[in-house]
Amino acid sequence: MKQFVYLFLFFSLAVQTITGQRLSERMIKSAATEAYPGGLKDLMNFLKIPNIGSEPDQVGRNLNWCENKFTSLGFRTEVIETSSAPLLFAEKRVSPKKKTVLFYLQIDGQPVDASEWEQDDPFIPVIKEKGSDGHWKTVDWDGKGIPNPEWRLFGRSASDSKGPAMAFITAVQYFHEHRHQPEFNIKVVMDFQEELGSPSLPQAVTDNRDLFDADMVLIMDGTRHISNWPTLCYGARGIATARIRVFGPSTSLHSGQYGNYAPNPVFEAARLISSMKDEEGRVLIRGFYDGISLSEKDKKALGFLPENEDSLRLRLGIHKRDAIGDNYQESMQYPSLNVRGLQSGWVGKEVRTIIPDVVDVEIDMRLVPETPGERMIQLLRDHMEREGYYMVDDTPSPEERAQYSKLASLDYRLGSLPFRTEMDSETGHYLNKALSRVFGEKVVNMRTTGGSQPIAPFIKTLDIPAVSVRIPNPDNNIHAPNENLRLGNFLEGIITCLAILNEPLK
Amino acid sequence: MKQFVYLFLFFSLAVQTITGQRLSERMIKSAATEAYPGGLKDLMNFLKIPNIGSEPDQVGRNLNWCENKFTSLGFRTEVIETSSAPLLFAEKRVSPKKKTVLFYLQIDGQPVDASEWEQDDPFIPVIKEKGSDGHWKTVDWDGKGIPNPEWRLFGRSASDSKGPAMAFITAVQYFHEHRHQPEFNIKVVMDFQEELGSPSLPQAVTDNRDLFDADMVLIMDGTRHISNWPTLCYGARGIATARIRVFGPSTSLHSGQYGNYAPNPVFEAARLISSMKDEEGRVLIRGFYDGISLSEKDKKALGFLPENEDSLRLRLGIHKRDAIGDNYQESMQYPSLNVRGLQSGWVGKEVRTIIPDVVDVEIDMRLVPETPGERMIQLLRDHMEREGYYMVDDTPSPEERAQYSKLASLDYRLGSLPFRTEMDSETGHYLNKALSRVFGEKVVNMRTTGGSQPIAPFIKTLDIPAVSVRIPNPDNNIHAPNENLRLGNFLEGIITCLAILNEPLK
Known part of the structure; x- marks a missing residue:
């Protein structure tokens, strides 16, 4: 990762974008670097809106923010009332001849116990860098230069999942501002009660089959594989x-x-x-x-992922792992x-x-x-x-x-139902094509991730293949105090989303 | 118990008290009934001063209250500074020829979690009576009539131990107001950090040997035997x-x-x-x-106490007891x-x-x-x-x-050290004489109680026999939400203290 991040810090090339013309790998990376500081500022403002799903006032403020944002990007938006918090739907049609991708964004976050955080307020995000003594110290970023990708943004929902949502929005905004056309019609559904188990999502999907109908669902939630390589995940517990x-x-x-x-x-x-x-x-x-029962083929695929469990255990601070499955990936099955x-x-x-x-x-x-x-x-x-x-x-x-x-x-x-989409499928092949164009070999395909995603309704009700596109660093403390997002991951998240928007879907 | 409580509600006899003349059983009970409503009002005001021992401000307010009270009763008072909260000492000398009894009063209470109480504020005491549906309902006592002894006073420290302290103070006040002379010199030590384990008491006793010296220590703390009979306890864990x-x-x-x-x-x-x-x-x-090792004699004495363990288990809401010792009293050894x-x-x-x-x-x-x-x-x-x-x-x-x-x-x-004073001793005989004069046979002598009392310093340093005189009802929820004192117990506490003040000590 480091290689190309540092590389394109030196890019001064103005990226030329023309409606309907596809971007090269180099143009994508340059575009992402250009959009990154603005996206980060937007994200910091977004994080300042507290987002506990059980607080209707907080849900309302976040929904308004999202509605304004997507409207400004040329989307048609629609509030879907449910028996609990509403969902927000947004849509941009490119062409009736093109396929449609539904993006799922999680906007709410876990409750906080501010006393456990090493910052004044979990809803006032802080950029920090790791000192030579191993402690995280606040960075006073001027809001202009390219932020060091090793810095991290600390705050509730930085990684789960306003950060990934904002990587997607930043990519969409880049396309919009440069009048560049995505390769498919875009639908977006925003969930404000994911951490409560999305209590009304299944009924809303059933009630709005046509609205949600698409050729693929991409879930912009979840943490990357522990290698911190760009990760596609085909199932969730x-x-x-x-x-x-x-x-x-x-x-x-x-x-x-x-x-x-x-x-x-x-x-x-x-x-x-x-x-x-x-x-x-x-x-x-x-x-x-x-x-x-895991087949030998499954076990082989799971064992193939680049994992150093010694360093994982050291990072988690545990002497030994629980004896379920032969390795981390197997344990998640x-x-x-x-x-x-x-x-x-x-x-x-x-x-x-x-x-x-x-x-x-x-x-x-x-x-x-x-x-x-x-x-x-x-x-x-x-x-x-x-x-x-x-x-x-x-x-x-x-x-x-x-x-x-x-x-x-x-x-x-x-709560959420478990799901699995076949890895060896059109959807899998398409996403690997898009991501390998910018990341080469370093793309992780995971059979199942440990965390839950309220995605089963889409699969069960609409019969759409679903994959989660994972952006945050694995050591992000999600659901816990000092949740954080590595800025290099945010930047790569923008690259990922640009690459997908840019990949023809047949 | 009920018999005589109800009996003396009908007393209209004005009690004649003359300095130096001893009171009869009937006069003691009548005096107690007379002093009871005023003592209860005093107690309710006293309980309104929050008394968490770790809060210096609260300690100070309680200390001032006690200092004023004992000064008004003709006592000399002295604040004993320690490395933590101060102690308050008070003394009234009757005659150098008489023996001296040191009374130990616990003034602080356990922390509260107000949300767990069935009243607005654990420090605003409330009188309640049990309705026919088994629920406790607030009683609007006019402050004048004789409160029903089956009513209870709910509030932090009602039973542990401002209630017992106030029973003693009320008895002393009665003697003072009627210019009646106690049968011994009185010393009082007030502890404001008993629930913290009286961290400075041992050193204070060592530093003030002469001040604290006495022939007997009576600890006005602890709950009665489960029979709810007047209880003397000779040891504490x-x-x-x-x-x-x-x-x-x-x-x-x-x-x-x-x-x-x-x-x-x-x-x-x-x-x-x-x-x-x-x-x-x-x-x-x-x-x-x-x-x-419990001797056969010990086991016999412990088994002699009037206890119905079936009803105890029912009251505690437990199916069976822990299998330590053959009965409740043995388990406390x-x-x-x-x-x-x-x-x-x-x-x-x-x-x-x-x-x-x-x-x-x-x-x-x-x-x-x-x-x-x-x-x-x-x-x-x-x-x-x-x-x-x-x-x-x-x-x-x-x-x-x-x-x-x-x-x-x-x-x-x-925390507190365990102690035991011999039951078969001058002290034991004296107290039994005083109490049996007013309560007849119904006096419980307990070898050891389960709770701790910071009394070992007196015994170990000063070599004084110590006994705790127990007033509150056993179902008083001490250390827990809805702590309460049965008013009949408060009244009997006043009788107990009058009887002791009235008993010649040779």
Whole structure:
């Protein structure tokens, strides 16, 4: 990557663009470099609009921003009302003879705990560079020069996924400003509740079949392969979440008065959690991996990707990996069971000497097409019953408390469905052609990625092949404090989108 | 109990008090009833001063209140500065020929989480009565009539321990206003950081031996025996606390990207917690119960107390008790291990789909004289090392992360020491005489209570027998939301203190 980034910093050639004429590799890279500082400024302004999907006011402000932007780029826009937050649709028709690509943009971000961030406000993005001491230091970019591609932009949604959305918008804007025509009709759908699992997307797709109809869906979301090469991903795991509440005494009790007498539910919950996985990280819930088999061909393709797991483990700060599959890529072909949150009583400054009354265990399960969410939740419930739990719907009654020593409730939600598009397909070939034109051999094709994408409705309802085009650096802290986007990745994201807009689709 | 409470609601006899003349049982009860409404109003005002021991401003306001109160009752007061919050000392000498009793009052309370309380503010006390539907409803007491003893006062420190302190103050005030002379010289020490483990009390006692010197220490703190009979308690468990942090990946990770690859520390922590206790609640840490043996005589005395464990379990909402000792009282003669708080990632509305980076496990261990805190903490640490943990002092280095799969830190604090005063002693006989005069047979003598009291310094440094005089109802939710004091207990607390002030001490 570095080679050509530094190379075209020296380009002074003014790029000549003519409507309908295709751009060469060199012209694409030069165009991207030209558009990059402006795109970055736009992105920084966009990030300043907080974007928690559960906040209607924030959804509204982001939707307005997107509507204005796409209108200014010559798109027709349409707000699609749903039972939760609206979606925004935008369309630019080039020619009825051309095919159509639907781009999916995720505009909302994960909630933030500002106290955990190394900047004042996760919604005031900051450019930083890594000092020789390994710490990130704020850079005072003048807004004019070409920003160093090794700098990073820190802020909520920098990489997930306003950054990728803005790479696409910057490319579209370049075409628009230079009156250059894309090689296909463009449709765009913007989702403001992806992090909530896109609750209304499936119904909206069903209700708007014709509007969303296209020859291909490109999802501008997700993180690149750990090699940080441009990445195409043909499948994503789905997700189901569950909250288990393990019940102890009916109220929290003084640990002096009742310690040694009233059982503490933390020990019960700990035994339950322990029963779910072995020490190697393999799930012990009966039937959890049923139906999955990787062929030798699949395993070979997965093992082919350029991965250095020693450096990955070092980067993650782990001694050994969970023993699922033979390598990172294989592990993503299986469903996972994760405790994403755990709480009982109070810790730190708030600590108090009590026997807690409940333990909350927040679970997420990543799903593959072979393991639908309903079945997996049922397996979890069956497991708990086998472990001796009496399952209640709500807080147990005094009678239930008197009768059963193990009491728990389980609430769940089914999120995005898993999906897979064939890699060896017209869509796959087309995208590889576009990307290899600018990146050569260094394009990663991934069978399945670990994270979820609410894309299954397009595939299931409209029968359109879908692929995610991945831009952000893998060490981007998504969903966590200090989320960031490497600026070189943003620049390459613009190149990627220009290359696709520029590739004839037959 | 109910019999005589209701009985003296009908007393209309004006109590005649004459300096130096002792009160009869009937006069004590009548005096208490007379003083009760005013004492309750005083208590409600006192509770309105927030009293978190870590807040110097709150400590100061409570100290001023106490200083004014005791000065108004003819006491000499003295602020004892320490390296943390000050203590307040108050003294009233009756005669150099008389013996001296030191009363210990706890003025601070546990932190509050107001959202968990069924009232607007835990520091605005509310009187409630139980409706026929079992729910507590606010009572609008006019401040004049005799409050129903079945009503309860809800608020932080109502029972732990401003309520008991105020029962004592009300009794002293009655003696003062009626110019009636106590049967001994009175010393009072007020602690504003008991819930923080009274960090400066031991040094203050050592530095002020003469000031604190007395023939007996009475601790006005702790909850009554579960029979809710007037209770004398001769020993208390001590406490040591520890925070274990189990380390996972160096930052929290996206559970989609890394679920099945990066081990989740919650499973490791769950196995560690599970390893500490068996399913019956017995601690499995090697050596944990060493040195404890209950004689047949001890077991008989403990089994003698009027306890209905079926109804206790029903009240606590538990199916079975932990299998330590043969009954509730026996279980308190052993050290306990409790997980008082547990946290990893986020739960509820804040939940996010990550693999957490750390798990915090807050532990408290209740101690008996045979199991000193230093040794117990070392046993815990040894246990973790036997479980395969590499112990770090701080966040592990990248090298440590690469080398060890189980990483944890352990911080600890030694709190109150355990103590026991002989039940069969002059002190025991004196207190039983005073209390049986007003309560007859229904006085409970407990060998050890479960909670800690920072009283060991008095016993160890000054060699004074110490007993805690217990007033609040056992179902008072101390240390938890909706802490409350049954008003009948407050009234009986005043009777108790009057009876003691009235009992000649030879």
